[in-house]
Amino acid sequence: MSAELKVEHLRKVFSVGRPAIDDVSFRATAGEIVVLLGPSGCGKTTTLRCVAGLETPTSGEIAIGREAVSVPARGVLVPPRLRNIGMVFQSYAVWPHMTVRQNVTYPLRQRRVPRAEAGRKVDEVLALVGLSEYAERPVVSLSGGQMQRVALARSLVYQPQLLLLDEPLSNLDAKLRLRLRDDLRRIIKQTGVTALYVTHDQSEAVVLGDRIGVMRDGKLLQIAPPNEIYNRPADMFVANFTGASNALPGRLLARNGEFGTVETGGGNRLTAWLPPGVAAGSEVNVALRPENIRLGVQAAAEPNHFTARVTGQRYQGTQTIYELATLGGRLEALELGTNVRYPVGSDVEILLPPELCWAYSAQEAAPME
Amino acid sequence: MAADSTALGADIEPLTGSYEASQRSARLRAAGRWLWSAGLLVILGFLVVYPVSMLLLGALTNTNPVVDGFATFNLSLENFVTVLANPNVHLALINSLIACGGGTALAVVIGLGFSWIVVRTNTPCKGFIAAVSLVPLFVPPLVAAVAWSILASPKSGLLNTLLAGLGIDWRFDVYSMPGMIVIFGVYYAPYVYMFTASALRNMDPALEEAAEISGATALSTLLTVTFPLIAPAIISGMLLSFIVMLGIYGIPAVLGTPGDIPVLTTYIFKLTAWSPPLYSTAAAVAVILMTVTGFLVWLQHRVVSARSYITVAGKAFRPAVMNLGRWRYFTLGLAIVYLVIVVVLPTLALIVAAFRKFLFIRTMASLFDARQYSLIHFERLFDNPLALRSIVNTIEVGLITAVIGGILSFAIGYTIHRTRLSGRKSIDVISTLPVAIPGLVIGVAYLWAWIGLPGGLYGTIWILALAFVARFMPDTIKALSTSLLQIHRELEEAAWICGTRMLGTIRMIVLPLARPGVIAAMTLLFVLAIRELGSSLFLYTSETMVMAVLLLDYYEGGNVGITAAFSLVQTILLGVLIGFAHVLSRGGTDTGVGKAG
Numbered sequence: 001m002s003a004e005l006k007v008e009h010l011r012k013v014f015s016v017g018r019p020a021i022d023d024v025s026f027r028a029t030a031g032e033i034v035v036l037l038g039p040s041g042c043g044k045t046t047t048l049r050c051v052a053g054l055e056t057p058t059s060g061e062i063a064i065g066r067e068a069v070s071v072p073a074r075g076v077l078v079p080p081r082l083r084n085i086g087m088v089f090q091s092y093a094v095w096p097h098m099t100v101r102q103n104v105t106y107p108l109r110q111r112r113v114p115r116a117e118a119g120r121k122v123d124e125v126l127a128l129v130g131l132s133e134y135a136e137r138p139v140v141s142l143s144g145g146q147m148q149r150v151a152l153a154r155s156l157v158y159q160p161q162l163l164l165l166d167e168p169l170s171n172l173d174a175k176l177r178l179r180l181r182d183d184l185r186r187i188i189k190q191t192g193v194t195a196l197y198v199t200h201d202q203s204e205a206v207v208l209g210d211r212i213g214v215m216r217d218g219k220l221l222q223i224a225p226p227n228e229i230y231n232r233p234a235d236m237f238v239a240n241f242t243g244a245s246n247a248l249p250g251r252l253l254a255r256n257g258e259f260g261t262v263e264t265g266g267g268n269r270l271t272a273w274l275p276p277g278v279a280a281g282s283e284v285n286v287a288l289r290p291e292n293i294r295l296g297v298q299a300a301a302e303p304n305h306f307t308a309r310v311t312g313q314r315y316q317g318t319q320t321i322y323e324l325a326t327l328g329g330r331l332e333a334l335e336l337g338t339n340v341r342y343p344v345g346s347d348v349e350i351l352l353p354p355e356l357c358w359a360y361s362a363q364e365a366a367p368m369e
Numbered sequence: 370m371a372a373d374s375t376a377l378g379a380d381i382e383p384l385t386g387s388y389e390a391s392q393r394s395a396r397l398r399a400a401g402r403w404l405w406s407a408g409l410l411v412i413l414g415f416l417v418v419y420p421v422s423m424l425l426l427g428a429l430t431n432t433n434p435v436v437d438g439f440a441t442f443n444l445s446l447e448n449f450v451t452v453l454a455n456p457n458v459h460l461a462l463i464n465s466l467i468a469c470g471g472g473t474a475l476a477v478v479i480g481l482g483f484s485w486i487v488v489r490t491n492t493p494c495k496g497f498i499a500a501v502s503l504v505p506l507f508v509p510p511l512v513a514a515v516a517w518s519i520l521a522s523p524k525s526g527l528l529n530t531l532l533a534g535l536g537i538d539w540r541f542d543v544y545s546m547p548g549m550i551v552i553f554g555v556y557y558a559p560y561v562y563m564f565t566a567s568a569l570r571n572m573d574p575a576l577e578e579a580a581e582i583s584g585a586t587a588l589s590t591l592l593t594v595t596f597p598l599i600a601p602a603i604i605s606g607m608l609l610s611f612i613v614m615l616g617i618y619g620i621p622a623v624l625g626t627p628g629d630i631p632v633l634t635t636y637i638f639k640l641t642a643w644s645p646p647l648y649s650t651a652a653a654v655a656v657i658l659m660t661v662t663g664f665l666v667w668l669q670h671r672v673v674s675a676r677s678y679i680t681v682a683g684k685a686f687r688p689a690v691m692n693l694g695r696w697r698y699f700t701l702g703l704a705i706v707y708l709v710i711v712v713v714l715p716t717l718a719l720i721v722a723a724f725r726k727f728l729f730i731r732t733m734a735s736l737f738d739a740r741q742y743s744l745i746h747f748e749r750l751f752d753n754p755l756a757l758r759s760i761v762n763t764i765e766v767g768l769i770t771a772v773i774g775g776i777l778s779f780a781i782g783y784t785i786h787r788t789r790l791s792g793r794k795s796i797d798v799i800s801t802l803p804v805a806i807p808g809l810v811i812g813v814a815y816l817w818a819w820i821g822l823p824g825g826l827y828g829t830i831w832i833l834a835l836a837f838v839a840r841f842m843p844d845t846i847k848a849l850s851t852s853l854l855q856i857h858r859e860l861e862e863a864a865w866i867c868g869t870r871m872l873g874t875i876r877m878i879v880l881p882l883a884r885p886g887v888i889a890a891m892t893l894l895f896v897l898a899i900r901e902l903g904s905s906l907f908l909y910t911s912e913t914m915v916m917a918v919l920l921l922d923y924y925e926g927g928n929v930g931i932t933a934a935f936s937l938v939q940t941i942l943l944g945v946l947i948g949f950a951h952v953l954s955r956g957g958t959d960t961g962v963g964k965a966g
Contacts, residue, residue: 054578080581087582093575097597106593107583154583 002030002194003065003161005051010060012046012218020046021057022218028211033188033195034223035209037202039241043218044198045166051196052087052164053080064162081110083162086155086193090167092147094139100126100150101135107158125157128187145176152184156191163188163195169204181207202242206230214238234275236360239287244358246288248329252359255280262286262359265328271303272357283362290321292356293333295348296341304352310342326350406792409781413799416839420814421806424659427652427817428452452653461636462657468549468621468632469614475554476610479707480561481603486704488569491690492697498704503563505556505711507947509900511619511917512936513556515924516715517543518623519722519933527718544628552620555711557610564606568599574689601672608669612662616807618903619917623924633658634809638906641813652817655810663805719940722933723747746930755914756935760942762830763899763916769834770841770898775891777838778845779883782853783875785846787861804843808903811840816907830913833905837898844897845890852886853879892950896943 005028012021021043028034036044049055050070051062056077062070064085069078094103101122108118126132129149134142139150148168155163168184169177185208188195199205205212206226213223214237222234233239236247250264255274262270262284272286299305308326320340324331333350335341342348431448452458483502486492505513520528521541529540542548576598580590596603621632631639633654640651693700722728724742750756784790785797803811815836819827826832856879864874880887902917909918916939923932 052578052582054581080578081584081586083582085582087579089575089579091573091575093573093579095576095579095594095598097600106580106585110584110589151579154579158584 002192004028004030004063005034005162005194005196006061006063007047007051008061008063010047010050010062011058012043012050012055013058019058019218021050024060024215024218024220026213026220026223028194028196030194031192032210033185033197033208035197035199035205035212036215036220037199037205037209037212037241038215039200042215044200044215047215048164048166048196048198051162052085053078053083084158084160085162085164086158086160087164088148088151088155088166088168090170092144092151092171094147094150094154096138096140099136099138100131100142103139103150104153104157107154111158113158121157122153125153128156128190129153130183143176144172145180148172148180152187156187156193159191160193163193165195165197167199168197170199170201177204184208214241216241231356232273232275233287233358236285236287239358239360244287244289246290246293246331248286248288248327248331249362250284250286250359252278252280252282252284259354260359268306268327270327270352270357271354272359273355274359278359278361284359285362286357286359288331288352288357290332290334292353293324293331294351294353295322295333295335297349297351299351302351304354304357306350306352307347308350310344310346310348313340313342313344315340322348324348324350402790405784406790406796409784409796410792410799412777413781413796416835416842417799417802420811420818420836420839421802423817424652424655424810424814427649427813428656431649448649449653449656452650453657457631457636458654458657461631461633461654464546464625464630465615465632465634467546468553468625468630469611471546471550472553472557472614473607473611475550476558476561477603477607479554479558480563480606480610481565483558483704483707484562484566484569486700488566489689489691490693490697490700492693492700492704494701494704498701499566501704501708502566503559504708506559507943508556508711508715509619509902509917509939509943510556510617511623511900511902511920512719512940513711513715514552514620514623515920515932515936516718517548517552518627518924519718519728519929520714521548522627525728527721528714542628543624546628546630548628549621549624549630552624553614553617555707556620557614560610560613561603561606564602564609565599568602569595572598577689605669605672608665608672612665612669615658615662615665616809616903618809618906619921622921626925634807634903637809637813641816641907648817648820651813655813659806659810662807662810666805716940719933719936722929723937725930728929746934750931750934750938755911755919758912759914759916759919760938762913766830766833766837766915767895767898769831770837771891771895773834774838774841774845774894775887778842778849778890779887781842782846782849783879786850786853787858787879800846801843803839803841806840808840808901809906811836812904812907815839815904827908828910828913832908833913833915834898836904836908837894837901840901840904841894841897845894848890848893849883849886852883852889855886856882889950892946896946896950899939899943899946 007027008025010021010024011019013019024043024047026034036047038044046055050057051064053069057070057072059072060070061068061073064083067078068074068076069083070076095106098106104122104125105118108121113121122135123132126135129152131146131149131153134146139147142150148171151168165184169180172180181204188208197205197208199208206229209226211223211225212229214221214229214234216237222229222238224232224234229238230242233242233244240247248264248270250262250270252274253261253263253269255278258273259271260274260278260280262272264270264286270286272284278284297305306326308324308331310322311325311330312323314321314323318338319334319336322333322335322342324333331350426444428449429444429446431445480502483498487495487499487502492498518526520526521543523529523540523542523544526541526543532538532540543552572595577590577594580594581587585593616634618634618638621630621635622638624630625632625635637651637654637658640647640654723746724744726741726743726745781796781800784793785800806814815832816827819825819832826835860882861874861878864878865871869877900917902921905915905918906921909915916935920932920935920939923935
């Protein structure tokens with residue numbers, strides 16, 4: 001029922017400007033949830049719309065299951081309605097002139113499913129999304145979160161082989177977003193459908209995705225399981241976009257397998273993980289997440305143990321962000337807990353775990369604007 | 370702090386007064402507010418309520434106010450019942466419904482078609498098509514009808530001459546029910562277009578994409594999603610065009626009279642033109658027309674105010690555009706054909722008829738024979754002192770209407786939207802009433818209201834101007850309200866806080882900001898007043914003859930050349946005015962400071 005999605009060398013060029021999608025290839029195995037993550041204008045929605053058949057790619061190939069659905073080179077372009085896919089839109093796109101049940105029954109009516117069977121399927125899927133009591137309501141009387149559940153039910157009721165979700169949570173308010181986010185993964189996994197999910201919100205991507213693909217300027221930079229994206233980002237952009245907001249400039253002195261020694265300002269030496277291709281002697285930027293800096297650790301024997309001066313603090317209730325001057329630069333460190341432990345002006349010992357310090361070649365494009 | 374206040378406020382007297390003085394001025398202001406509301410209500414009563422009441426009274430009597438005076442006012446339902454049972458009234462009503470119903474159906478096809486072409490396809494020159502779709506709004510219906518009678522009258526129509534020249538046996542006949550329906554449909558399509566184009570433009574394309582993904586074909590999407598979603602817009606444009614057609618006099622007078630197809634409006638006028646004039650019968654038929662219109666206006670209001678599906682997300686969408694391939698030249702061709710039908714052919718016909726000594730054209734070659742052309746019709750037109758007087762009268766009436774109507778509408782609009790004066794609800798309701806009263810009915814109502822009063826308004830150009838002010842008040846207030854509502858309330862409140870009084874605020878803040886809107890509304894009034902035929906018919910005398918009425922006179926007198934020449938004069942006058950208004954409204958958008966917060 002659920003099918004593999006294969007996207008190969010996909011390109012989409014609009015009439016002006018750089019390509020919206022620039023040679024993107026990835027696969028989603030049957031039943032997998034793949035999330036495309038990136039800032040607005042990175043091409044993630046255009047990719048999704050190409051898969052849906054709402055947009056015509058310039059070149060490349062898209063296959064759903066065993067069927068090639070978009071192959072411009074061969075003139076293959078299966079219309080959306082024959083792709084057997086479901087889609088959830090950012091604006092919900094539930095039909096305001098129909099009730100909840102009419103909305104959800106619509107795809108079954110188009111498929112000429114007998115009335116009794118259709119009724120049963122609609123009841124089932126409404127129960128799945130938690131809207132059983134709302135079936136006969138006009139859809140405009142529902143809240144945004146409920147409308148999006150209707151949209152989800154409508155796109156699942158005919159058991160499509162692939163589900164596409166285009167920023168389905170971004171029109172909802174924060175609290176609803178968290179609830180529906182958790183429900184979405186449960187529901188998708190329960191139906192076992194393959195899903196392609198587009199978002200600009202990294203926390204959504206981590207919770208929902210089996211794998212996350214990070215996009216920028218039409219290119220797919222890295223596609224990997226969430227913990228790999230968070231612990232081994234492929235480049236400075238991925239590190240930065242997923243929250244590694246610290247960057248220390250330095251020079252790579254020596255490489256030793258996956259790790260290397262970086263000389264930073266003030267002559268300090270730092271051990272950091274190196275992606276392939278960074279040569280000794282080159283200028284690097286060391287990226288580091290604020291959460292990964294350990295404060296007040298007295299273990300001088302460990303590598304990457306330094307002293308920092310607290311130059312500022314921002315108390316946020318359940319956590320505190322410290323601004324630190326160290327290694328000839330500035331770092332932000334985050335510590336959980338309601339206590340403020342280090343006053344401004346004091347010195348604090350810090351430990352930067354080597355496997356969580358990532359040194360990227362400085363020639364690479366600068367982090368996000 | 371103390372140092373600050375001395376530095377800033379050393380020489381400035383604070384705006385305070387004694388408690389007693391402020392109490393006194395508060396009482397004065399309360400009285401002023403009461404007077405203001407009462408004054409507006411009196412004016413509206415005079416302009417709207419009194420004439421309409423007189424019309425209703427007139428329908429319920431069988432005496433003639435001119436002959437018998439008001440002393441023998443015989444109130445009874447009898448007259449009204451007789452009128453309702455009159456087969457001629459039935460015929461006129463049925464003809465009206467057929468002509469307007471058919472015209473509306475055609476208007477929906479054309480209007481919906483063009484809005485789809487403009488919003489949803491990749492047809493070239495879409496801006497041009499959008500403009501063309503609105504052009505008929507500027508064409509006076511009487512002029513359009515005259516031009517089309519020149520083109521397609523069964524015997525001497527230019528198009529029929531052309532067909533004969535080509536050896537084709539078929540003939541156009543615009544003096545027929547189908548002819549009337551086509552002219553109605555073609556010239557009133559913009560009402561449908563305006564509503565449906567904006568509805569299509571504001572629809573989230575994802576709604577249709579969702580249907581497509583759900584497995585619906587393009588046709589099925591159109592029928593189950595697109596049309597139901599814009600149905601309120603379609604229905605509302607449909608009702609509006611029906612209402613307008615129902616109240617039009619010029620087109621059925623020109624096209625229906627030769628073929629003896631009376632409709633309600635032409636029938637009402639015929640009643641007053643008989644000798645002795647049947648004023649009370651006319652009033653009764655006018656009440657019927659007003660009731661039908663009122664019902665439709667109410668219906669349209671309900672459709673518009675019912676929950677609209679369109680503005681769900683309230684953001685700007687980029688509508689999905691359909692690639693028509695080679696068919697896009699076909700859709701462009703449709704727009705060009707439409708332009709030819711509504712503008713090019715009629716204009717050519719008027720020009721040929723106005724400059725040609727004799728309209729009878731035997732062969733195509735004689736059409737291009739320069740010797741056949743002269744200025745004789747214009748000379749004869751301007752030799753007639755009545756023609757010159759009608760032009761002067763028309764401009765005078767237009768100016769009075771524009772100034773009085775503009776000021777009154779501004780006062781009413783401001784009172785309704787920006788004050789909390791008591792009585793503003795009634796002011797709102799009464800000033801909107803004329804929407805449901807066709808121009809012709811206003812004419813009959815004013816006739817009833819003033820004809821019997823000695824030394825009154827009847828026979829002056831003021832009665833025309835006041836009738837026009839009343840008739841176009843809803844449109845003017847609506848146009849003005851838009852520009853009033855764009856001025857952010859805080860701009861006024863800031864002026865109050867600074868110590869300016871209400872009237873000062875209006876003078877120094879509101880008027881300057883609303884000026885482009887006010888000027889545009891006044892120009893609109895001027896244009897409408899110049900075109901207006903229906904209400905003028907009952908209110909003019911030979912001293913107060915206006916262009917539209919004289920034009921119809923010339924037409925009915927059978928002098929096509931002078932009619933065409935006079936139509937051209939009126940069209941040029943209108944064109945200049947509309948161009949002037951366009952330039953003014955352009956200037957308005959440049960000074961958009963502080964609008965729409």
